[in-house]
Amino acid sequence: MTYRAALVAAASAGLLVAGTAATVSASAATLSAPGLSAAGCSVSYDVTSQWQGGFQGSVSFTNLGDPLTGWKLEFDFPDAAQKVTQGWNATWTQSGAHVTAADAGYNAAVPSGGTVSSLGFLASWNGTNPSPSAFSVNGTPCTGDTTTPPTTPPTTPPTTPPTTPPTTPPGSGGSAPELHVSGNRLVTGSGDTYRLLGVNRSSGEFACVQDKGMWDGGPVDQDSIDAMKAWNVHAVRIPLNEDCWLGLSGSPSGPAYQNAVKDYVDLIVANGITPILDLHWSHGQYTGNISACSDVNATCQKPMPDRQYAPQFWAGVATMFAGADAVVFDLFNEPYPDASDNWADPTAEWTCLRDGGTCNGIGYQVAGMQDLVDAVRATGATNVIMTAGLTWTNDLSQWLAYMPDDPTGNLMASWHSYNFNACVDTACWDRTIGAVAAEVPVVAGEIGQDTCAHDYLDRVMAWADQNGVGYLAWTWNPWGVCSSGGNDLILDWDGTPTETFGSGFRAHLRTVNP
Numbered sequence: 001m002t003y004r005a006a007l008v009a010a011a012s013a014g015l016l017v018a019g020t021a022a023t024v025s026a027s028a029a030t031l032s033a034p035g036l037s038a039a040g041c042s043v044s045y046d047v048t049s050q051w052q053g054g055f056q057g058s059v060s061f062t063n064l065g066d067p068l069t070g071w072k073l074e075f076d077f078p079d080a081a082q083k084v085t086q087g088w089n090a091t092w093t094q095s096g097a098h099v100t101a102a103d104a105g106y107n108a109a110v111p112s113g114g115t116v117s118s119l120g121f122l123a124s125w126n127g128t129n130p131s132p133s134a135f136s137v138n139g140t141p142c143t144g145d146t147t148t149p150p151t152t153p154p155t156t157p158p159t160t161p162p163t164t165p166p167t168t169p170p171g172s173g174g175s176a177p178e179l180h181v182s183g184n185r186l187v188t189g190s191g192d193t194y195r196l197l198g199v200n201r202s203s204g205e206f207a208c209v210q211d212k213g214m215w216d217g218g219p220v221d222q223d224s225i226d227a228m229k230a231w232n233v234h235a236v237r238i239p240l241n242e243d244c245w246l247g248l249s250g251s252p253s254g255p256a257y258q259n260a261v262k263d264y265v266d267l268i269v270a271n272g273i274t275p276i277l278d279l280h281w282s283h284g285q286y287t288g289n290i291s292a293c294s295d296v297n298a299t300c301q302k303p304m305p306d307r308q309y310a311p312q313f314w315a316g317v318a319t320m321f322a323g324a325d326a327v328v329f330d331l332f333n334e335p336y337p338d339a340s341d342n343w344a345d346p347t348a349e350w351t352c353l354r355d356g357g358t359c360n361g362i363g364y365q366v367a368g369m370q371d372l373v374d375a376v377r378a379t380g381a382t383n384v385i386m387t388a389g390l391t392w393t394n395d396l397s398q399w400l401a402y403m404p405d406d407p408t409g410n411l412m413a414s415w416h417s418y419n420f421n422a423c424v425d426t427a428c429w430d431r432t433i434g435a436v437a438a439e440v441p442v443v444a445g446e447i448g449q450d451t452c453a454h455d456y457l458d459r460v461m462a463w464a465d466q467n468g469v470g471y472l473a474w475t476w477n478p479w480g481v482c483s484s485g486g487n488d489l490i491l492d493w494d495g496t497p498t499e500t501f502g503s504g505f506r507a508h509l510r511t512v513n514p
Contacts, residue, residue: 039065040143043073043135054085054124059101060117061137068110072139073101073119075132082129087121088246088316091255099132105259106320118319118379120312176269178325179384181410185468186384186441195514196274196328196443196470198235199228199489202477204261205280205333208244209299214252218477219493220264225271227495228476232510236268237445237472239280239333242305242313243298248283250298262320269326276386276445276472277317278330279372283309284364288340303340305332307356307365311375322381329385330414330445331372334392337362349390350402370404377407386414386443393445394421397432400439412441415469419449419456429463443470448487454504461508470514473505 043061050056061073073090076097077083084094090101101119110116134141177188185193203216218224228236240261247254261277268275284306285296293300314331321327338349340361352359356368369387376385387404389396393416403411413436417423423432436442444464449456457473464471474487481488489502497503 041137045131047129047131050129053126054122055129057121057123059119060115062115063110063112065112067112070108071103071110071137073135073137075099075135077132078130079125079128081126082123084121084123088312089319090119092121104255106262118315174272176272176274176326179328180325181384181412181441184438184440186412196235196276196472197509197512197514198233198472199476200237200446200472200474202239202475205239205241208241208250208253208257214260224493225267227493229271230495231506233273234514235274235276235472237276237278237330239278241298242279242282242309245313245316246309265327274326274328276328276330278333279305279310279313280333282306286362288361289342290339301334303336303362304352304359304366305372307367307371310367311371314372314375315379318376318379318381321383322379325383327383329376329383331369331385331387334416335388335390336392338390350398353390354402354404373404373406382408382410384410384412386412386445388414391422392416394423396436399436412443415442415444416446417444417460426463434467437467437469445472446474447471448474452501454501457505465512
């Protein structure tokens with residue numbers, strides 16, 4: 001199912017009666033911003049889907065004038081019943097019939113000829129659903145022309161702005177490589193095989209919903225990246241929270257959360273390290289077998305992503321990082337629809353993983369991996385995508401039979417391996433993980449053990465090295481819980497390794513290259 005269809009199915013809650021698509025190509029809006037010598041834009045408004053009482057809309061504009069450093073798009077709904085209920089890729093507000101979509105920070109800068117697309121929203125309607133006919137950007141109505149201010153010279157001569165120094169941190173060693181899939185290998189732009197080897201940096205999945213601020217109070221600066229580089233880290237997996245990204249709950253959320261993620265990703269890429277963005281905690285109430293919480297909000301790991309918001313989350317992430325092929329997308333942390341079904345029907349459980357919909361034991365409508373792949377690719381993003389197996393991503397036995405379709409071919413398998421999982425020996429790895437790795441690239445997005453030692457870790461890494469599989473240890477956080485069964489790699493943010501678990505992983509990581 002496509003992203004649009006999935007979102008509509010969730011938003012309509014069974015009330016979908018008709019779908020319409022209408023496009024209004026507005027004239028141009030004159031862009032008034034200090035310092036511009038010419039300004040103008042074209043605007044497109046689409047009703048992408050419609051059902052009784054609600055619809056999904058999308059607005060895009062192309063800047064025909066000089067570069068913008070910020071923007072505010074405005075229009076009026078013709079009917080009083082048309083009201084925006086939720087939006088993405090902009091800060092949406094409505095007063096009466098007047099609707100405003102202001103930049104979300106990460107998309108504030110628009111070059112000449114640049115387009116801001118997929119400013120999407122959900123809205124209500126009643127009776128009729130006419131399209132707006134007039135738009136403005138930065139307070140100037142649409143005119144259809146590029147305008148130039150009067151040429152009278154200013155009374156004070158303008159000064160040449162100072163040249164802004166490059167933002168690439170010193171000693172970064174170059175940016176992270178752009179990646180794509182070739183057969184069963186992950187490769188760089190030059191065709192070199194590249195394995196994802198590194199660590200998880202936890203907290204983006206929970207800090208915003210546990211009143212701990214962004215990143216759990218830990219640093220995300222150059223010094224913290226340098227500490228990782230001293231371990232020979234080449235990839236960092238960053239768990240994220242659906243509600244916080246979309247502004248549904250928690251703080252920081254919405255644009256503040258999105259901008260924090262983008263800043264961290266940009267810094268990681270500039271240091272030659274591959275960031276992996278992972279949907280970790282998601283929406284949807286689940287109280288069934290092995291439930292982690294009963295909260296409908298994204299306050300814990302759910303068995304599957306929800307069809308109501310997860311496609312929207314990935315559309316937003318993909319829009320932000322489209323064209324940045326150094327960034328990898330991990331669609332969902334650890335699916336367990338087989339546990340929610342009490343392992344009763346493997347065919348139904350693998351079908352649920354791929355196709356979503358109504359799944360045994362799960363009370364909300366599920367977004368399958370195909371839904372999320374579609375959501376990403378609908379934005380035009382070609383980033384490499386990781387998709388998981390069952391049983392908290394430990395079971396890849398039927399992954400090849402139920403892999404989603406990706407028109408770009410940039411799909412790889414995600415595997416998690418801990419000493420307390422079911423598949424924990426080389427025989428199982430050869431039979432299941434190895435079979436997948438012979439066809440597509442595989443990365444163990446999480447590896448670890450609950451004993452504070454590294455003997456199991458060593459076995460996993462040795463097998464992965466022999467079979468071309470990447471791996472990232474859980475976790476680069478100094479929580480001080482190793483003695484109680486945790487998986488801390490570090491004692492502090494300077495990168496001091498924990499005595500056994502962290503020291504063992506660091507020693508091995510320093511011997512291997514991507």
